[in-house]
Amino acid sequence: MIVLGLEGTAWNLSASLVNDDEVLCEVNSAYVPTSGGIHPRDAAQHFASNVAGVVRQVLNSTDPRSIEGIAFSQGPGLGPCLRIVGTAARAIALRLGVPLVGVNHCIAHIEVERWKTDLSAPIVLYVSGANSQVLSYRQKRYRILGETLDIGIGNCLDKFARSAGLPHPGGPKVERLAQESKKYLLMPYVVKGMDFSFSGIVTAAQEALKSTPLEDICYSFQETAFSMLVEVCERALSQTDKSDLLLAGGVGANNRLQEMLSVMCAERGAHFFAPKPEYLQDNGAMIAYTGLLMLSHGLRTPITASGANPNFRPDEVEVLWIKG
Numbered sequence: 068m069i070v071l072g073l074e075g076t077a078w079n080l081s082a083s084l085v086n087d088d089e090v091l092c093e094v095n096s097a098y099v100p101t102s103g104g105i106h107p108r109d110a111a112q113h114f115a116s117n118v119a120g121v122v123r124q125v126l127n128s129t130d131p132r133s134i135e136g137i138a139f140s141q142g143p144g145l146g147p148c149l150r151i152v153g154t155a156a157r158a159i160a161l162r163l164g165v166p167l168v169g170v171n172h173c174i175a176h177i178e179v180e181r182w183k184t185d186l187s188a189p190i191v192l193y194v195s196g197a198n199s200q201v202l203s204y205r206q207k208r209y210r211i212l213g214e215t216l217d218i219g220i221g222n223c224l225d226k227f228a229r230s231a232g233l234p235h236p237g238g239p240k241v242e243r244l245a246q247e248s249k250k251y252l253l254m255p256y257v258v259k260g261m262d263f264s265f266s267g268i269v270t271a272a273q274e275a276l277k278s279t280p281l282e283d284i285c286y287s288f289q290e291t292a293f294s295m296l297v298e299v300c301e302r303a304l305s306q307t308d309k310s311d312l313l314l315a316g317g318v319g320a321n322n323r324l325q326e327m328l329s330v331m332c333a334e335r336g337a338h339f340f341a342p343k344p345e346y347l348q349d350n351g352a353m354i355a356y357t358g359l360l361m362l363s364h365g366l367r368t369p370i371t372a373s374g375a376n377p378n379f380r381p382d383e384v385e386v387l388w389i390k391g
Contacts, residue, residue, distance in 0.1 A: 068363060070136045071125065071159065072355025073118075075152035076144025076172045077196060078105055078236075080114045082125040083351030084134070085359060090352045092128040094121045100235050104225055105196075111147035118155045134163060138358020141169030141368070142379030143197065149375035157370060168358045169368040172349075173198060173381040174209060176315040178360060179353035180342045188389060189311035189340070190303045192296060192328070193381075194318035195349075196221035199296070201261065201303050202381060204389055209381045212306075213261030213299045220292060221318045223265040227288060230273045231281055241285045242321050248286035252279065256291055261302060263295045293324045297331050304337055314341045317348045360388040 069091070074081040083093040098113040100106055139156035142149055153169075160167040177191050188204040190212075199215040218226070221238060228237020252275060255267035268291055275284045300312055312332055314325065325341050332339040346353065364387040 068135050068359055069129070069133050070138055070355045070359040070362065071134050072138040072170070072351045072353070072358055073122070073152045073156050074140045074172075074175075074349055074351045074354045075114050075118070075148050076140050076142070076349060077148060078110060079349040080117055080121055080152070081349065081351035082121045083355045084125055084129060085352055085355040087359065092125050093351050094124045095350070096121050103229060104235055105145070107145040107147045110145060111151050114148055114151040118151060122155060122159065131163060134165060136166045136168060136358060136362040137163070138168050138170050138354050138361070140172045140175070140354050141373070142172065142376035144172055144377060146375055146377045149377060153373055153375055157373060161370075166362055166367045167370065167373060168361045168366060169373055169376075170354050170357045170361070171379050171381055171384045172354075173200070174384055174386070175353040175357040177202070177209065177313070177381075178357040179346050179350070180313055180315050180340075182356055183342045183346055184313065184340045186311055186313055186340060188309075189313040190300060190307060190309050191313045191315055192300050192319075193315045194220045194296065194324075195316035196225070198316065199263070199265075200381070201299050203303065203307055203309065204386065207386050207389075209384070209386060211380070211382050212303050213263065216259070216262050216264045217266040218269075220265060220296070221316075223269055223292065224288075224318070227269050227272045231276060231284075238318060238321065241288065242323060244282045244285040245289045245323065248280070248282040250283045250286065251290060252283060252287040254287050254291040256295060258295050258298055261299055263299060265292060268292055289321075289323055293321075293327050296324070297327050300328065301331050301335065304332075304335060310337045312337055312339050314339070315347070319347045320344045364388050
């Protein structure tokens with residue numbers, strides 16, 4: 068089966084063709100804000116201006132008659148962006164006369180990385196701009212064991228970076244500056260059971276900008292926020308008696324976060340997995356591959372049910388393709 072996938076939840080417009088074994092083609096067109104963070108209307112305009120060209124490049128790489136399904140990111144994400152991608156997906160599916168399937172963006176991150184790491188059902192730390200969750204598969208669902216009570220770790224890093232005058236995206240800039248310091252400043256550490264909160268650490272870091280070197284704040288910010296995530300992941304491994312931890316989502320590209328999770332897993336006798344950066348960031352291949360799994364198990368999305376779902380949670384999806 069060959070499936071065309073369209074990703075467009077926030078900043079990266081991406082189209083990809085995959086089959087059961089490999090990514091056949093992928094074309095990206097990223098939205099880069101001129102200032103501040105992601106502006107939903109501007110991002111959607113970028114998508115609207117570029118989606119035809121991106122899809123055309125992918126279709127030119129194969130015989131369109133070989134495509135057996137169209138998958139698209141239905142949510143969660145920015146509503147204006149999701150609507151552009153959904154409209155394009157519906158048009159292509161109707162034109163080619165093939166099934167349409169709406170994909171949960173969070174689950175797509177997990178599935179493409181399970182595909183590339185050959186894992187069955189690990190504990191997953193999913194960290195992106197708006198989402199921060201610890202998940203585990205059980206009884207046909209990805210169960211959310213813990214999550215942020217306010218903002219995602221990616222938005223947390225970007226919000227602080229904007230306050231410090233750093234360009235978007237802020238996470239990589241904070242990581243680079245953090246490498247220049249080893250001076251730790253006490254910051255709010257908020258873990259409540261299996262959940263965590265980042266709003267306090269943002270406020271504390273913004274306040275520290277008045278009197279503290281930026282590199283010291285970045286170092287302390289990362290050490291505190293990532294320690295919270297590591298604690299909850301270790302608790303999840305302990306409570307589920309699982310031995311595999313998979314890192315998913317764009318913030319997962321942070322080398323310090325990977326190092327901290329790897330050390331924790333080594334001390335527990337668990338195994339840590341972080342895929343290649345191209346599969347951590349938003350990409351069309353993850354939508355296409357998850358769509359392939361869904362279509363292979365009889366799941367379809369009628370046109371009437373294919374509207375954007377900006378608050379689409381991963382535990383709403385019935386997962387039929389994992390056995391046991």
